[in-house]
Amino acid sequence: MSRAFVKEDGPDNAPLPDLPVSPHPNHVTPRGLAQLQARLTEAQARLATLRGRAERLDRLPEAAAERDIRYLEARLRSAILNDPAALPLEEVAFGLCVTVEDENGAETTWQITGEDEASAAEHRIAPQSPLARALLGARVGDEVQWRRPAGTASLTVTRIAAPDGGVEG
Known part of the structure; x- marks a missing residue:
């Protein structure tokens, strides 16, 4: 050409x-x-x-x-x-894994990660997400309200763990 x-x-x-x-x-x-x-x-x-x-x-x-x-x-x-390995496992914080139980008894584990690392399919959520905002600061046994488009869901925190498997609760 x-x-x-x-x-x-x-x-x-x-x-x-x-x-x-x-x-x-x-x-x-x-x-x-x-x-x-x-x-x-x-x-x-x-x-x-x-x-x-x-x-x-x-x-x-x-x-x-x-x-x-x-x-x-x-x-x-x-x-x-933020290195979650250095965090106490007393309450949900950035980087930690949190297991919650819904009203039907189904358990799901989520990790609160940075925005670029977040992936709902891999159960990693950004701190700005409605679910993370509901969970941050919660302790084992706390009930939180997750406001979502399909309606509010009540979740109970059953476990807080470091990504390497360290557990509280």
Whole structure:
């Protein structure tokens, strides 16, 4: 293709807008910090591979990788490391695992983690979530009210543990 038909300053060459960064403090567990660092390393490797392509007319993948790197670097700069292994297991706190029992007797264990580490499928929730807000500060035996779209659920805290398995209750 002739260079005469390539637009040098087109929209695919403009930097992509940055990903939104949460306004909340960026508390992370040791695992969450390691995950952020690994994601940054992967994004940097992806960018290096993209820049090494013989055919680089489409710069959008590079712009996306650069945007991801900016986001991850910002998250790492703002990270506040909290090691749950150092916490007492008397009340629910960031990084700890908490087991709750619902009105039907079903038990579920959740870990309160940083936003970037949160995954409902893996039972890890961010401290800003309604469930985490209901649980933070609770002790074994306490009943908490979880306000959710389907209605309020009453949960009883049955166990507080460190992620490595240390238990209270």
